[in-house]
Amino acid sequence: xxxxxxxxxxFWCALPASAAEPDGMGPLRGTGDxxxxxxxxxxSVVLLDTTLRRAIGRxxxxxxxxxxxxxxxxxxxxxxxxxxxxxxxxxxxxTGRVVKRIVQSGNAIGGAISQDGRTIAVANYTPGxxxxxxSQTLExxxxxxxxxxxxxxEDAPGNRFVFSLWDKGEIWIADLSENPRAPRIxxxxxxxxxxYDALVSPDGRWYIAxxxxxxxxxxxxxxxxxxxxxxxxxxxxRGQERLPVYxxxxxxxWAVVGNLAFIPGxxxxxxxxxxxxxxxxxxxxxxxxxxxxxxxxxxxRRLWVNFAFPHYDTVQVIDVxxxxxxxxxxxxxxxxxxxxxxxxxxxxxxxxxxxxxxxYDTATFRKLGELPAASPSGIFFSARAHRIGL
Amino acid sequence: MTRFxxxxxxxxxxxxxxGGLGAPLTAEAMRDRPIEYLxxxxxxxxxxxxxxxxxxxxxPRQVHWIAERLREGFPP
Numbered sequence: 527x528x529x530x531x532x533x534x535x536x537f538w539c540a541l542p543a544s545a546a547e548p549d550g551m552g553p554l555r556g557t558g559d560x561x562x563x564x565x566x567x568x569x570s571v572v573l574l575d576t577t578l579r580r581a582i583g584r585x586x587x588x589x590x591x592x593x594x595x596x597x598x599x600x601x602x603x604x605x606x607x608x609x610x611x612x613x614x615x616x617x618x619x620x621t622g623r624v625v626k627r628i629v630q631s632g633n634a635i636g637g638a639i640s641q642d643g644r645t646i647a648v649a650n651y652t653p654g655x656x657x658x659x660x661s662q663t664l665e666x667x668x669x670x671x672x673x674x675x676x677x678x679x680e681d682a683p684g685n686r687f688v689f690s691l692w693d694k695g696e697i698w699i700a701d702l703s704e705n706p707r708a709p710r711i712x713x714x715x716x717x718x719x720x721x722y723d724a725l726v727s728p729d730g731r732w733y734i735a736x737x738x739x740x741x742x743x744x745x746x747x748x749x750x751x752x753x754x755x756x757x758x759x760x761x762x763x764r765g766q767e768r769l770p771v772y773x774x775x776x777x778x779x780w781a782v783v784g785n786l787a788f789i790p791g792x793x794x795x796x797x798x799x800x801x802x803x804x805x806x807x808x809x810x811x812x813x814x815x816x817x818x819x820x821x822x823x824x825x826x827r828r829l830w831v832n833f834a835f836p837h838y839d840t841v842q843v844i845d846v847x848x849x850x851x852x853x854x855x856x857x858x859x860x861x862x863x864x865x866x867x868x869x870x871x872x873x874x875x876x877x878x879x880x881x882x883x884x885x886y887d888t889a890t891f892r893k894l895g896e897l898p899a900a901s902p903s904g905i906f907f908s909a910r911a912h913r914i915g916l
Numbered sequence: 917m918t919r920f921x922x923x924x925x926x927x928x929x930x931x932x933x934x935g936g937l938g939a940p941l942t943a944e945a946m947r948d949r950p951i952e953y954l955x956x957x958x959x960x961x962x963x964x965x966x967x968x969x970x971x972x973x974x975x976p977r978q979v980h981w982i983a984e985r986l987r988e989g990f991p992p
Contacts, residue, residue, distance in 0.1 A: 566931060592936070610936065677937075692937070722966070772924065835924050
């Protein structure tokens with residue numbers, strides 16, 4: 527209760543509800559330094575100002591936010607939050623209000639916004655498929671049933687959405703460039719068993735799906751999709767021992783530095799280094815647990831890694847040129863997510879069981895501050911609006 | 917323990933245990949599952965699927981407690 531009061535108070539003094547309305551009731555401001563943290567257990571989000579390093583509001587009533595994620599409109603004013611229960615909520619970062627909320631399926635896993643910013647696609651588990659919405663009105667404009675749980679949905683250049691089918695081992699491209707109401711579908715079958723997550727490389731060229739059911743990765747060259755899906759890194763995966771995996775590693779934020787990608791080992795206590803020119807593993811760095819996110823600072827100099835149960839109280843920092851751990855932090859139990867400020871001078875961590883978001887200086891590893899947030903998970907800054915594949 | 921299940925199992929089964937990558941663990945889905953089956957699944961996982969075994973991290977008593985709660989509808 528106390529926390530809620532504090533945040534609400536901050537909200538009212540730092541950002542009057544009408545702050546950005548052109549009726550002169552509040553100061554004008556931009557949104558490039560704003561963001562949100564998902565409060566996974568209470569179905570709410572905290573709005574964040576990364577310049578003030580403060581919470582500037584809270585929005586309740588967003589449903590089941592376990593495994594929730596968010597994307598941003600191309601003007602970086604609106605956030606679209608994807609909930610587990612199929613909820614899709616459009617939030618206004620400036621007024622701190624819900625613009626519109628729909629429940630578009632029974633069970634969803636995430637979504638993406640198109641290159642032109644006009645459509646939002648949501649990946650659904652039940653009923654399995656992808657639904658496409660108008661980003662302005664959240665009106666349903668296309669429905670793509672897949673008869674399978676859909677994972678790893680990403681936006682790609684050319685107003686395409688690319689996604690994988692967990693139950694069927696397929697990758698599909700939905701091309702909305704001609705008519706968003708009738709997406710052109712390209713199907714790739716037999717891409718491997720149980721793709722569980724995917725990413726699009728920051729240049730928009732590669733769609734890479736991780737496989738849970740077998741070793742290896744499935745790779746699609748979006749510059750030459752007619753060449754089909756290739757299987758690479760035959761040794762990458764759970765290996766012979768098939769260690770239990772308590773939390774699926776996330777691929778969406780693969781750290782790509784130069785021609786190297788740094789990816790979480792599946793079930794292994796290591797970060798795997800992949801040469802993207804040759805698609806071969808060129809090394810591995812031993813770390814404290816099973817990595818969940820391996821995220822590169824925007825400069826590419828260092829990687830920040832968090833871990834699955836039971837090592838989820840730890841974060842390790844890896845120096846990229848030296849390929850070694852240079853710092854270990856213990857922020858507390860259940861560090862679920864990390865997000866860098868756009869130019870990388872700070873990293874914000876959600877520490878679930880401590881009900882905190884912690885802010886660290888990436889140069890000195892010094893803690894700069896902390897904010898109360900109830901059971902926080904994903905942290906998303908508006909700078910994502912301008913990046914492909916997030 | 918309630919929190920542990922909601923949070924850790926919730927990654928795959930959803931915070932409300934209504935299903936995600938893992939199957940729904942609602943009372944409806946669990947009611948007719950034998951207690952021994954549930955205990956075995958929680959302890960050893962389901963080979964060939966993403967369901968991991970929790971043996972090193974949960975005692976048999978804790979596993980039994982979770983299995984019973986699942987059958988009657990897991991408490992909030």
